[in-house]
Amino acid sequence: MTATAGYLSIRDVNKVYGGQHGETTTALKSISLEVKQGEFLAILGPSGCGKSTLLQIVAGLIDGTAGEVVLNGRAVTAPPPEMVYLFQQYSKSLLPWRTVEQNVALVFESKGMKKRDIAARCGEYLGMVGLAAFRAHYPWQLSGGMQQRVAIARALAAQPRVLLLDEPFSAVDALTRIELQSLVLDLWARQGLTILLITHDVDEAVFMADRIAVLSARPSTVEMVVDTALPWPRDAMGTRELPRFLQLRHELVTHLLQRQNAGHVDA
Protein backbone atom coordinates (compact mmCIF):
# COMPACT_ATOMS: atom_id res chain seq x y z
CA MET A 1 0.00 0.00 0.00
CA THR A 2 1.24 3.47 -0.82
CA ALA A 3 0.23 5.70 2.06
CA THR A 4 0.04 9.49 1.92
CA ALA A 5 0.20 11.49 5.13
CA GLY A 6 -2.59 13.89 6.08
CA TYR A 7 -5.29 12.39 3.89
CA LEU A 8 -7.98 12.19 6.55
CA SER A 9 -7.47 14.21 9.72
CA ILE A 10 -9.58 14.05 12.84
CA ARG A 11 -8.59 17.12 14.86
CA ASP A 12 -9.56 17.68 18.47
CA VAL A 13 -13.06 16.33 18.00
CA ASN A 14 -15.36 16.68 21.01
CA LYS A 15 -18.94 15.59 21.43
CA VAL A 16 -21.00 16.74 24.37
CA TYR A 17 -24.62 15.75 24.81
CA GLY A 18 -26.91 18.00 26.81
CA GLY A 19 -29.47 16.34 29.06
CA GLN A 20 -32.97 17.56 29.89
CA HIS A 21 -32.00 19.05 33.24
CA GLY A 22 -28.94 20.97 32.17
CA GLU A 23 -26.46 18.19 32.89
CA THR A 24 -24.06 17.25 30.13
CA THR A 25 -22.38 14.02 29.04
CA THR A 26 -19.05 14.15 27.31
CA ALA A 27 -18.93 11.30 24.81
CA LEU A 28 -15.74 12.24 22.98
CA LYS A 29 -12.90 14.34 24.36
CA SER A 30 -10.20 15.80 22.13
CA ILE A 31 -9.98 12.93 19.69
CA SER A 32 -7.22 13.43 17.14
CA LEU A 33 -6.19 10.86 14.56
CA GLU A 34 -4.34 11.02 11.27
CA VAL A 35 -5.29 8.51 8.61
CA LYS A 36 -3.11 7.97 5.58
CA GLN A 37 -4.55 7.34 2.15
CA GLY A 38 -4.90 3.63 1.52
CA GLU A 39 -4.58 2.82 5.19
CA PHE A 40 -6.74 0.41 7.19
CA LEU A 41 -7.27 1.90 10.64
CA ALA A 42 -9.21 0.05 13.31
CA ILE A 43 -10.75 2.00 16.16
CA LEU A 44 -11.04 -0.32 19.12
CA GLY A 45 -12.93 0.45 22.28
CA PRO A 46 -15.33 -0.92 24.86
CA SER A 47 -19.07 -0.92 24.22
CA GLY A 48 -20.71 2.45 24.72
CA CYS A 49 -17.47 4.44 24.42
CA GLY A 50 -18.78 6.61 21.60
CA LYS A 51 -17.01 4.85 18.72
CA SER A 52 -20.05 5.07 16.46
CA THR A 53 -20.51 8.73 17.36
CA LEU A 54 -16.94 9.39 16.29
CA LEU A 55 -17.38 7.57 13.01
CA GLN A 56 -20.64 9.39 12.26
CA ILE A 57 -18.90 12.71 12.87
CA VAL A 58 -16.14 11.64 10.46
CA ALA A 59 -18.86 10.72 7.92
CA GLY A 60 -20.50 14.14 8.23
CA LEU A 61 -23.72 12.49 9.41
CA ILE A 62 -23.69 14.32 12.73
CA ASP A 63 -21.82 17.39 13.94
CA GLY A 64 -19.18 17.35 16.63
CA THR A 65 -19.39 19.89 19.44
CA ALA A 66 -15.86 21.07 18.72
CA GLY A 67 -12.96 20.17 16.47
CA GLU A 68 -12.97 19.31 12.80
CA VAL A 69 -12.60 16.51 10.31
CA VAL A 70 -10.61 17.26 7.18
CA LEU A 71 -10.70 14.98 4.16
CA ASN A 72 -8.18 15.66 1.42
CA GLY A 73 -7.83 19.28 2.48
CA ARG A 74 -11.56 20.02 2.81
CA ALA A 75 -13.45 20.26 6.10
CA VAL A 76 -16.26 17.70 6.35
CA THR A 77 -19.59 19.43 7.09
CA ALA A 78 -21.96 17.11 5.20
CA PRO A 79 -21.52 13.52 3.94
CA PRO A 80 -18.83 13.81 1.21
CA PRO A 81 -19.46 11.79 -1.95
CA GLU A 82 -16.11 10.01 -1.68
CA MET A 83 -16.96 8.61 1.77
CA VAL A 84 -19.52 5.89 2.49
CA TYR A 85 -20.72 4.71 5.89
CA LEU A 86 -21.65 1.06 6.35
CA PHE A 87 -23.97 0.36 9.26
CA GLN A 88 -23.91 -2.66 11.52
CA GLN A 89 -27.67 -3.11 11.10
CA TYR A 90 -27.79 -4.36 7.53
CA SER A 91 -31.44 -5.34 8.00
CA LYS A 92 -32.26 -1.68 8.62
CA SER A 93 -30.06 -0.17 5.95
CA LEU A 94 -31.37 -2.28 3.05
CA LEU A 95 -34.69 -1.40 1.44
CA PRO A 96 -37.01 -4.38 1.93
CA TRP A 97 -39.26 -3.34 -0.96
CA ARG A 98 -36.37 -3.49 -3.42
CA THR A 99 -34.62 -6.55 -4.77
CA VAL A 100 -30.91 -7.05 -4.14
CA GLU A 101 -30.13 -5.51 -7.53
CA GLN A 102 -32.51 -2.58 -7.02
CA ASN A 103 -30.88 -1.91 -3.65
CA VAL A 104 -27.53 -1.48 -5.36
CA ALA A 105 -29.19 0.46 -8.19
CA LEU A 106 -30.23 3.16 -5.70
CA VAL A 107 -26.70 4.53 -5.91
CA PHE A 108 -26.74 4.84 -9.71
CA GLU A 109 -30.27 6.21 -10.07
CA SER A 110 -29.28 9.53 -8.54
CA LYS A 111 -26.56 9.84 -11.15
CA GLY A 112 -28.99 9.78 -14.08
CA MET A 113 -27.64 6.59 -15.65
CA LYS A 114 -29.49 4.53 -18.27
CA LYS A 115 -31.41 1.49 -17.06
CA ARG A 116 -29.33 -1.00 -19.01
CA ASP A 117 -26.08 0.51 -17.76
CA ILE A 118 -27.37 0.42 -14.19
CA ALA A 119 -28.16 -3.30 -14.44
CA ALA A 120 -24.69 -4.01 -15.78
CA ARG A 121 -22.97 -2.01 -13.05
CA CYS A 122 -25.10 -3.65 -10.35
CA GLY A 123 -24.16 -7.06 -11.68
CA GLU A 124 -20.51 -6.07 -11.55
CA TYR A 125 -20.63 -5.05 -7.87
CA LEU A 126 -22.81 -7.97 -6.83
CA GLY A 127 -20.27 -10.21 -8.52
CA MET A 128 -17.53 -8.76 -6.33
CA VAL A 129 -19.32 -9.92 -3.20
CA GLY A 130 -20.35 -13.25 -4.70
CA LEU A 131 -24.05 -12.51 -5.00
CA ALA A 132 -24.53 -12.28 -8.77
CA ALA A 133 -26.96 -15.21 -8.64
CA PHE A 134 -29.17 -13.50 -6.05
CA ARG A 135 -29.90 -10.23 -7.85
CA ALA A 136 -33.64 -10.89 -8.08
CA HIS A 137 -34.02 -11.91 -4.42
CA TYR A 138 -35.39 -9.62 -1.75
CA PRO A 139 -33.13 -8.84 1.24
CA TRP A 140 -35.43 -10.60 3.68
CA GLN A 141 -35.05 -13.80 1.67
CA LEU A 142 -31.30 -13.84 2.39
CA SER A 143 -29.21 -14.75 5.44
CA GLY A 144 -27.69 -12.02 7.60
CA GLY A 145 -24.24 -12.47 6.10
CA MET A 146 -25.62 -12.23 2.58
CA GLN A 147 -27.58 -9.10 3.47
CA GLN A 148 -24.41 -7.46 4.73
CA ARG A 149 -22.73 -8.45 1.44
CA VAL A 150 -25.49 -6.61 -0.42
CA ALA A 151 -24.85 -3.56 1.77
CA ILE A 152 -21.12 -3.84 1.01
CA ALA A 153 -21.79 -4.11 -2.73
CA ARG A 154 -24.02 -1.04 -2.56
CA ALA A 155 -21.41 0.90 -0.59
CA LEU A 156 -18.73 0.02 -3.17
CA ALA A 157 -21.07 0.95 -6.02
CA ALA A 158 -21.03 4.50 -4.68
CA GLN A 159 -17.31 4.38 -5.58
CA PRO A 160 -16.00 5.72 -2.31
CA ARG A 161 -12.36 6.51 -1.61
CA VAL A 162 -12.98 6.05 2.10
CA LEU A 163 -15.13 3.34 3.63
CA LEU A 164 -16.36 3.76 7.20
CA LEU A 165 -17.31 0.44 8.78
CA ASP A 166 -19.40 0.54 11.97
CA GLU A 167 -19.06 -2.92 13.55
CA PRO A 168 -20.21 -4.42 10.27
CA PHE A 169 -19.66 -8.03 11.26
CA SER A 170 -20.89 -8.08 14.83
CA ALA A 171 -24.39 -9.25 13.95
CA VAL A 172 -23.38 -12.32 11.93
CA ASP A 173 -22.22 -15.74 13.08
CA ALA A 174 -18.53 -16.49 13.70
CA LEU A 175 -17.80 -18.32 10.43
CA THR A 176 -19.60 -15.75 8.32
CA ARG A 177 -17.64 -13.06 10.14
CA ILE A 178 -14.34 -14.65 9.11
CA GLU A 179 -15.55 -14.85 5.50
CA LEU A 180 -16.68 -11.23 5.45
CA GLN A 181 -13.42 -10.01 7.02
CA SER A 182 -11.43 -11.67 4.24
CA LEU A 183 -13.83 -10.33 1.63
CA VAL A 184 -13.48 -6.76 2.87
CA LEU A 185 -9.66 -7.04 3.05
CA ASP A 186 -9.65 -8.33 -0.51
CA LEU A 187 -11.87 -5.49 -1.75
CA TRP A 188 -9.82 -2.94 0.19
CA ALA A 189 -6.63 -4.08 -1.51
CA ARG A 190 -8.20 -4.30 -4.99
CA GLN A 191 -10.03 -0.96 -4.86
CA GLY A 192 -7.26 0.96 -3.11
CA LEU A 193 -9.65 2.13 -0.38
CA THR A 194 -8.96 3.86 2.89
CA ILE A 195 -10.88 2.11 5.65
CA LEU A 196 -11.85 3.11 9.16
CA LEU A 197 -13.27 0.18 11.09
CA ILE A 198 -15.05 0.51 14.41
CA THR A 199 -14.98 -2.64 16.50
CA HIS A 200 -14.94 -3.96 20.06
CA ASP A 201 -13.48 -7.25 18.82
CA VAL A 202 -9.71 -7.31 19.47
CA ASP A 203 -9.19 -10.32 17.20
CA GLU A 204 -10.91 -8.51 14.33
CA ALA A 205 -8.93 -5.29 14.82
CA VAL A 206 -5.57 -7.08 14.91
CA PHE A 207 -6.41 -9.32 11.97
CA MET A 208 -7.64 -6.60 9.63
CA ALA A 209 -5.87 -3.34 10.37
CA ASP A 210 -2.58 -1.58 9.62
CA ARG A 211 -2.93 0.38 12.83
CA ILE A 212 -5.23 0.22 15.82
CA ALA A 213 -6.38 3.26 17.80
CA VAL A 214 -7.59 2.27 21.26
CA LEU A 215 -10.31 4.44 22.77
CA SER A 216 -11.05 4.66 26.49
CA ALA A 217 -14.51 4.46 28.06
CA ARG A 218 -16.54 7.69 28.32
CA PRO A 219 -15.43 10.38 28.03
CA SER A 220 -13.49 8.75 25.20
CA THR A 221 -9.92 9.71 24.47
CA VAL A 222 -7.34 8.02 22.27
CA GLU A 223 -5.33 5.93 24.74
CA MET A 224 -2.82 4.55 22.30
CA VAL A 225 -2.20 3.84 18.66
CA VAL A 226 -0.38 0.64 17.76
CA ASP A 227 1.02 -0.63 14.49
CA THR A 228 -0.10 -4.22 13.93
CA ALA A 229 3.04 -4.85 11.83
CA LEU A 230 1.60 -8.07 10.46
CA PRO A 231 2.48 -9.18 6.92
CA TRP A 232 0.12 -8.77 3.96
CA PRO A 233 -1.89 -10.43 2.61
CA ARG A 234 -3.63 -11.57 5.76
CA ASP A 235 -4.75 -15.16 5.91
CA ALA A 236 -7.82 -16.12 7.92
CA MET A 237 -5.96 -19.01 9.58
CA GLY A 238 -2.25 -18.36 9.14
CA THR A 239 -2.18 -14.74 10.30
CA ARG A 240 -4.01 -15.66 13.48
CA GLU A 241 -1.31 -18.19 14.35
CA LEU A 242 1.65 -15.81 14.01
CA PRO A 243 3.51 -14.99 17.27
CA ARG A 244 3.08 -11.26 16.57
CA PHE A 245 -0.69 -11.68 16.26
CA LEU A 246 -0.93 -13.62 19.51
CA GLN A 247 1.32 -11.18 21.36
CA LEU A 248 -0.60 -8.13 20.16
CA ARG A 249 -3.95 -9.67 20.92
CA HIS A 250 -2.70 -10.59 24.38
CA GLU A 251 -1.48 -7.04 25.07
CA LEU A 252 -4.69 -5.41 23.88
CA VAL A 253 -7.03 -7.77 25.70
CA THR A 254 -5.00 -7.34 28.90
CA HIS A 255 -5.14 -3.57 28.50
CA LEU A 256 -8.90 -3.52 27.91
CA LEU A 257 -9.56 -5.87 30.82
CA GLN A 258 -7.49 -3.74 33.18
CA ARG A 259 -9.39 -0.69 32.04
CA GLN A 260 -12.72 -2.38 32.51
CA ASN A 261 -11.88 -3.53 36.04
CA ALA A 262 -10.53 -0.10 36.96
CA GLY A 263 -13.79 1.36 35.65
CA HIS A 264 -15.79 -0.96 37.87
CA VAL A 265 -13.82 0.11 40.93
CA ASP A 266 -14.38 3.78 40.06
CA ALA A 267 -18.08 3.22 39.69
Next chain:
Amino acid sequence: MPELGRKGFGLLSILGALLLWELICRAGLVNLSLLPPPSQIAPALWKILASGSFLAPLGQTLGMLLIGYTIACVAGVALGLLMGCSDYLYGLLEPLVEVIRPVPKPALIPAMVVFLGIGAGMKITVVALAALFPVLINTLQGVRGVDPVLLATARTLGCSRLATIRKIILPASLPMILTGMRVSLSMGLVLVILAEMLAAESGIGFLILDLQRSFQVRPMYAWIAILAVVGLLLNVLFEMVEDRAVPWRAK
Protein backbone atom coordinates in the same frame (compact mmCIF):
# COMPACT_ATOMS: atom_id res chain seq x y z
CA MET B 1 -57.03 -26.79 2.91
CA PRO B 2 -56.77 -26.18 6.70
CA GLU B 3 -57.17 -22.44 5.99
CA LEU B 4 -60.38 -23.14 4.08
CA GLY B 5 -61.47 -25.54 6.80
CA ARG B 6 -61.07 -22.89 9.46
CA LYS B 7 -63.06 -20.35 7.45
CA GLY B 8 -65.73 -22.95 6.83
CA PHE B 9 -65.87 -23.62 10.55
CA GLY B 10 -66.32 -19.89 11.20
CA LEU B 11 -69.32 -19.85 8.87
CA LEU B 12 -71.06 -22.04 11.45
CA SER B 13 -71.44 -19.08 13.83
CA ILE B 14 -73.16 -17.04 11.11
CA LEU B 15 -75.49 -19.92 10.24
CA GLY B 16 -76.15 -20.45 13.95
CA ALA B 17 -77.11 -16.80 14.42
CA LEU B 18 -79.44 -16.91 11.42
CA LEU B 19 -81.00 -20.12 12.74
CA LEU B 20 -81.53 -18.60 16.19
CA TRP B 21 -83.13 -15.54 14.60
CA GLU B 22 -85.44 -17.78 12.57
CA LEU B 23 -86.41 -19.81 15.65
CA ILE B 24 -87.12 -16.71 17.76
CA CYS B 25 -89.44 -15.42 15.04
CA ARG B 26 -91.21 -18.75 14.59
CA ALA B 27 -91.65 -19.18 18.32
CA GLY B 28 -93.69 -15.96 18.24
CA LEU B 29 -91.40 -14.10 20.61
CA VAL B 30 -91.33 -10.96 18.41
CA ASN B 31 -93.72 -9.03 16.23
CA LEU B 32 -93.07 -10.46 12.74
CA SER B 33 -94.06 -7.26 10.99
CA LEU B 34 -91.22 -5.48 12.84
CA LEU B 35 -88.64 -8.26 12.75
CA PRO B 36 -89.38 -10.78 10.03
CA PRO B 37 -87.41 -14.06 10.00
CA PRO B 38 -84.52 -14.56 7.54
CA SER B 39 -86.72 -16.89 5.50
CA GLN B 40 -89.01 -13.97 4.73
CA ILE B 41 -86.21 -11.46 4.10
CA ALA B 42 -84.47 -13.79 1.63
CA PRO B 43 -87.21 -13.54 -1.03
CA ALA B 44 -87.19 -9.74 -0.71
CA LEU B 45 -83.42 -9.79 -1.13
CA TRP B 46 -83.70 -12.08 -4.13
CA LYS B 47 -86.25 -9.78 -5.73
CA ILE B 48 -83.92 -6.79 -5.39
CA LEU B 49 -80.96 -8.71 -6.76
CA ALA B 50 -82.81 -10.48 -9.62
CA SER B 51 -84.52 -7.32 -10.84
CA GLY B 52 -81.19 -5.48 -10.93
CA SER B 53 -82.81 -2.63 -9.00
CA PHE B 54 -79.87 -2.70 -6.57
CA LEU B 55 -77.48 -1.38 -9.19
CA ALA B 56 -78.48 2.28 -9.23
CA PRO B 57 -78.47 2.92 -5.44
CA LEU B 58 -75.33 0.82 -4.99
CA GLY B 59 -73.56 2.67 -7.78
CA GLN B 60 -74.68 5.99 -6.36
CA THR B 61 -73.42 5.20 -2.85
CA LEU B 62 -70.15 3.57 -3.91
CA GLY B 63 -69.50 6.39 -6.38
CA MET B 64 -69.76 9.04 -3.67
CA LEU B 65 -67.67 6.92 -1.33
CA LEU B 66 -64.95 6.31 -3.90
CA ILE B 67 -64.60 9.93 -4.97
CA GLY B 68 -64.49 11.23 -1.39
CA TYR B 69 -62.16 8.46 -0.31
CA THR B 70 -59.75 9.05 -3.19
CA ILE B 71 -59.59 12.76 -2.39
CA ALA B 72 -58.95 11.92 1.28
CA CYS B 73 -56.19 9.44 0.45
CA VAL B 74 -54.34 11.78 -1.89
CA ALA B 75 -54.68 14.77 0.44
CA GLY B 76 -53.92 12.72 3.56
CA VAL B 77 -50.73 11.21 2.16
CA ALA B 78 -49.56 14.54 0.74
CA LEU B 79 -50.22 16.45 3.97
CA GLY B 80 -48.77 13.66 6.11
CA LEU B 81 -45.59 13.61 4.01
CA LEU B 82 -45.22 17.38 4.12
CA MET B 83 -45.80 17.55 7.87
CA GLY B 84 -43.56 14.56 8.50
CA CYS B 85 -40.68 15.92 6.44
CA SER B 86 -40.81 19.56 7.50
CA ASP B 87 -40.67 20.59 11.16
CA TYR B 88 -41.86 24.02 10.08
CA LEU B 89 -45.06 22.72 8.48
CA TYR B 90 -45.55 20.30 11.36
CA GLY B 91 -45.40 23.14 13.88
CA LEU B 92 -47.81 25.18 11.76
CA LEU B 93 -50.42 22.53 10.95
CA GLU B 94 -50.34 20.13 13.88
CA PRO B 95 -52.53 22.31 16.17
CA LEU B 96 -55.10 22.75 13.40
CA VAL B 97 -55.21 19.01 12.77
CA GLU B 98 -55.60 18.30 16.47
CA VAL B 99 -58.51 20.72 16.71
CA ILE B 100 -60.46 19.35 13.74
CA ARG B 101 -59.61 15.67 14.20
CA PRO B 102 -61.61 14.96 17.39
CA VAL B 103 -64.84 16.48 15.98
CA PRO B 104 -67.19 13.56 15.31
CA LYS B 105 -67.59 13.95 11.57
CA PRO B 106 -71.35 13.21 11.50
CA ALA B 107 -71.76 16.47 13.45
CA LEU B 108 -70.50 18.30 10.37
CA ILE B 109 -73.23 16.96 8.08
CA PRO B 110 -75.84 19.61 9.02
CA ALA B 111 -73.27 22.35 8.50
CA MET B 112 -72.25 20.90 5.14
CA VAL B 113 -75.90 20.77 4.08
CA VAL B 114 -76.28 24.46 4.89
CA PHE B 115 -73.76 25.59 2.34
CA LEU B 116 -73.38 22.60 0.00
CA GLY B 117 -76.99 21.47 -0.24
CA ILE B 118 -77.99 17.80 -0.35
CA GLY B 119 -76.26 16.78 -3.56
CA ALA B 120 -73.06 14.97 -4.46
CA GLY B 121 -70.82 17.82 -3.32
CA MET B 122 -72.01 17.52 0.26
CA LYS B 123 -71.66 13.74 0.40
CA ILE B 124 -68.20 13.74 -1.16
CA THR B 125 -67.03 16.46 1.22
CA VAL B 126 -68.34 14.63 4.28
CA VAL B 127 -66.70 11.35 3.24
CA ALA B 128 -63.44 13.12 2.39
CA LEU B 129 -63.35 14.94 5.72
CA ALA B 130 -63.98 11.78 7.71
CA ALA B 131 -61.52 9.68 5.70
CA LEU B 132 -58.79 12.32 5.64
CA PHE B 133 -57.62 12.11 9.24
CA PRO B 134 -56.80 8.42 9.64
CA VAL B 135 -54.72 8.60 6.43
CA LEU B 136 -53.07 11.84 7.48
CA ILE B 137 -52.23 10.73 11.01
CA ASN B 138 -50.94 7.32 9.96
CA THR B 139 -48.85 8.78 7.14
CA LEU B 140 -47.36 11.26 9.59
CA GLN B 141 -46.54 8.53 12.07
CA GLY B 142 -45.14 6.36 9.31
CA VAL B 143 -42.85 9.14 8.08
CA ARG B 144 -41.68 10.02 11.57
CA GLY B 145 -41.10 6.36 12.33
CA VAL B 146 -38.74 5.70 9.40
CA ASP B 147 -35.60 4.17 10.86
CA PRO B 148 -32.79 6.73 11.33
CA VAL B 149 -30.35 4.14 9.96
CA LEU B 150 -32.26 4.11 6.69
CA LEU B 151 -32.20 7.90 6.45
CA ALA B 152 -28.50 8.08 7.32
CA THR B 153 -27.82 5.40 4.69
CA ALA B 154 -29.59 7.53 2.07
CA ARG B 155 -27.46 10.52 3.04
CA THR B 156 -24.17 8.65 2.99
CA LEU B 157 -25.05 7.19 -0.43
CA GLY B 158 -25.64 10.69 -1.76
CA CYS B 159 -29.44 10.61 -2.27
CA SER B 160 -30.96 14.07 -2.67
CA ARG B 161 -33.73 15.19 -0.29
CA LEU B 162 -36.39 14.66 -2.96
CA ALA B 163 -35.04 11.23 -3.92
CA THR B 164 -34.97 10.27 -0.25
CA ILE B 165 -38.62 11.20 0.19
CA ARG B 166 -39.71 9.44 -2.98
CA LYS B 167 -37.53 6.32 -2.81
CA ILE B 168 -37.07 5.79 0.93
CA ILE B 169 -39.54 7.65 3.14
CA LEU B 170 -42.66 7.02 1.06
CA PRO B 171 -42.22 3.26 0.59
CA ALA B 172 -41.00 2.83 4.17
CA SER B 173 -44.19 4.50 5.40
CA LEU B 174 -46.43 2.51 3.06
CA PRO B 175 -47.48 -0.13 5.64
CA MET B 176 -48.64 2.62 8.00
CA ILE B 177 -50.30 4.57 5.17
CA LEU B 178 -52.26 1.48 4.16
CA THR B 179 -53.36 0.90 7.75
CA GLY B 180 -54.74 4.45 7.77
CA MET B 181 -56.44 3.91 4.41
CA ARG B 182 -58.12 0.79 5.71
CA VAL B 183 -59.57 2.61 8.71
CA SER B 184 -60.61 5.46 6.42
CA LEU B 185 -62.46 3.13 4.09
CA SER B 186 -64.78 1.85 6.81
CA MET B 187 -65.26 5.38 8.18
CA GLY B 188 -66.06 6.61 4.69
CA LEU B 189 -68.72 3.94 4.27
CA VAL B 190 -70.33 4.89 7.59
CA LEU B 191 -70.35 8.57 6.67
CA VAL B 192 -71.73 8.17 3.15
CA ILE B 193 -74.65 6.09 4.46
CA LEU B 194 -75.28 8.58 7.25
CA ALA B 195 -75.15 11.56 4.88
CA GLU B 196 -77.63 9.83 2.58
CA MET B 197 -79.96 9.21 5.50
CA LEU B 198 -79.77 12.72 6.90
CA ALA B 199 -79.87 14.70 3.71
CA ALA B 200 -80.19 13.06 0.32
CA GLU B 201 -82.72 11.70 -2.12
CA SER B 202 -80.73 8.79 -3.47
CA GLY B 203 -78.30 6.10 -2.41
CA ILE B 204 -78.57 3.11 -0.09
CA GLY B 205 -78.76 5.19 3.09
CA PHE B 206 -81.66 7.21 1.74
CA LEU B 207 -83.33 4.01 0.55
CA ILE B 208 -83.10 2.23 3.89
CA LEU B 209 -84.61 5.20 5.72
CA ASP B 210 -87.27 5.61 3.03
CA LEU B 211 -88.25 1.92 3.26
CA GLN B 212 -88.46 2.18 7.03
CA ARG B 213 -90.70 5.24 6.84
CA SER B 214 -93.01 3.59 4.33
CA PHE B 215 -93.02 0.49 6.53
CA GLN B 216 -91.52 -1.83 3.92
CA VAL B 217 -89.66 -3.78 6.56
CA ARG B 218 -88.51 -6.79 4.53
CA PRO B 219 -86.74 -4.89 1.73
CA MET B 220 -85.27 -2.64 4.41
CA TYR B 221 -83.58 -5.64 6.01
CA ALA B 222 -82.57 -6.91 2.57
CA TRP B 223 -80.71 -3.66 1.92
CA ILE B 224 -78.97 -3.87 5.29
CA ALA B 225 -77.80 -7.35 4.27
CA ILE B 226 -76.50 -5.94 0.98
CA LEU B 227 -74.59 -3.27 2.90
CA ALA B 228 -73.03 -5.92 5.13
CA VAL B 229 -71.77 -7.77 2.08
CA VAL B 230 -70.49 -4.54 0.49
CA GLY B 231 -68.52 -3.72 3.66
CA LEU B 232 -67.10 -7.23 3.76
CA LEU B 233 -66.11 -7.18 0.08
CA LEU B 234 -64.44 -3.77 0.40
CA ASN B 235 -62.36 -5.11 3.28
CA VAL B 236 -61.36 -8.27 1.42
CA LEU B 237 -60.45 -6.22 -1.64
CA PHE B 238 -58.35 -3.93 0.51
CA GLU B 239 -56.50 -6.83 2.10
CA MET B 240 -55.63 -8.16 -1.35
CA VAL B 241 -54.24 -4.79 -2.39
CA GLU B 242 -52.30 -4.54 0.89
CA ASP B 243 -50.70 -7.97 0.50
CA ARG B 244 -49.52 -7.07 -2.99
CA ALA B 245 -48.30 -3.60 -2.07
CA VAL B 246 -46.22 -4.51 1.00
CA PRO B 247 -45.07 -8.12 0.61
CA TRP B 248 -42.17 -7.46 2.99
CA ARG B 249 -44.44 -6.64 5.90
CA ALA B 250 -45.16 -10.29 6.70
CA LYS B 251 -41.44 -10.73 7.36
